[in-house]
Amino acid sequence: MSIHLISNGNTIAKVAGKAGLNYGDIPKAQAGFQRMELLDASGSVLLAASGGRCISDGCPDCIYNMNYQVIELTEDNGFKGTCPQAICEKLVFAHYMVPNSCSSL
Numbered sequence: 761m762s763i764h765l766i767s768n769g770n771t772i773a774k775v776a777g778k779a780g781l782n783y784g785d786i787p788k789a790q791a792g793f794q795r796m797e798l799l800d801a802s803g804s805v806l807l808a809a810s811g812g813r814c815i816s817d818g819c820p821d822c823i824y825n826m827n828y829q830v831i832e833l834t835e836d837n838g839f840k841g842t843c844p845q846a847i848c849e850k851l852v853f854a855h856y857m858v859p860n861s862c863s864s865l
Contacts, residue, residue, distance in 0.1 A: 772790070794841075807835065811839060813825075
C-alpha cells in the first residue's frame, strides 16, 4: 500500500504506507488544489482525500489563515480539483485593509 500526494496537479510524493498512524511533512507543497490518494499494491486508488481549501500564495480571506484542515478519506470520486475565487477582491473593513492585499494601512 502506498500514499500518493498531489499538489497543484503535480505528484510531490509517493511513500509506502504502514499499519497504524502515518505522518510526515510536505516540503514541496505548491499553491493550488491538494489531493491525497491511498493506493493498493496494483496502483489502484482505494481512498482519496480532496476538496479542502486550496493552498494560496496570496490572501484569499483577507487574512493569513494558517489553520489546519482535516479532510476525510473517502471512496475515490475522481475529483482533481479547482480553487474557488478569492473573496477579498474589494475593499473590506475599509479602515484596516487595502483592496486586493493583506497589508494593513
